[in-house]
Amino acid sequence: MNAAHKTTILLVEDEQNLHEALKLNLELEGYTITSAYDGSAALEALQNEYFDLIILDVMLPEMDGITVAETIRISNNEVPILILSAKNSSADRVLGLKKGADDYLTKPFNLEELLLRVNKLINKNKKIQEKSTVGNSYSFGNNLIDFKAQEAVTRTGSKIQLSKKETMLLKLLIENKNEVVPREKILQSVWGYNVYPTTRTIDNFILNFRKYFEDDSRNPRFFHSVRGVGYKYSE
Incomplete structure (x- = not known):
């Protein structure tokens, strides 16, 4: 905020x-x-x-x-x-x-x-x-995210550019590690106070994160959707 x-x-x-x-x-x-x-x-x-x-x-x-x-x-x-x-x-x-x-x-x-x-x-x-904030970079499962540069090095060694919204959403989920972040809070924190896009928008971001960072995107280890409630990053 x-x-x-x-x-x-x-x-x-x-x-x-x-x-x-x-x-x-x-x-x-x-x-x-x-x-x-x-x-x-x-x-x-x-x-x-x-x-x-x-x-x-x-x-x-x-x-x-x-x-x-x-x-x-x-x-x-x-x-x-x-x-x-x-x-x-x-x-x-x-x-x-x-x-x-x-x-x-x-x-x-x-x-x-x-x-x-x-x-x-x-x-x-x-x-x-204002939960614990992560620093400028964060690593998990052989992935490294650089929040400041808005880029990540994935487990396969490839470097990807992250959009501002992707970076903000990653940061929010990681700062609330192992806790479900309600959809409203994500929309408010990442998309701004008065613009509420559809849940589908967040779903697409989560699907991208799975493609970038998971060994098996169909059986995610890190990025989870909790139906009807929100989304969760866990390790």
Whole structure:
């Protein structure tokens, strides 16, 4: 994620006055806010844009916040979710956290506490995203990748030029070694925030990697597709 990327928050709250007050205070903290006033609008915004955090009211028209959180998690989107709720019982809190919320704040809340929790969730998420970075070069199975020069020497000794996107995708997968990287995260990190090409695009890149780097591309050792979830590099 580049340093110029401003921290973006999707604010989902149908009560106009509270929405405006929250938006203003969050903007004063330096966050970029996208507004949604119901669940469907929130899910639509998520299809088109990357967010660092969602602030989600439970009592929304048509689709309630708990259903929205559940839908987001089913699609393997790991964006942090802070739920706001007028319901204060521990059963409601447990349900919210169970359905995918990272934090739960009951109304009326103290604004300073909300801002602290927002800051904490965003920083925690950024730390997770900035996993161990690999250096300028990386070798595996007699292949050597030079990320800086955007080229690789394959196990057969042939040198290949890599495109910028190939280099970025290789780096992302290798930095998350042995872990499935969700499709959304790949599209967001490699293709840019608001352009979501089809999964087929990523599949083609993975097929190329297998051709370049695997002894047997039909039985890959390094580059794996995990159906419906994402892709994984393993050693």
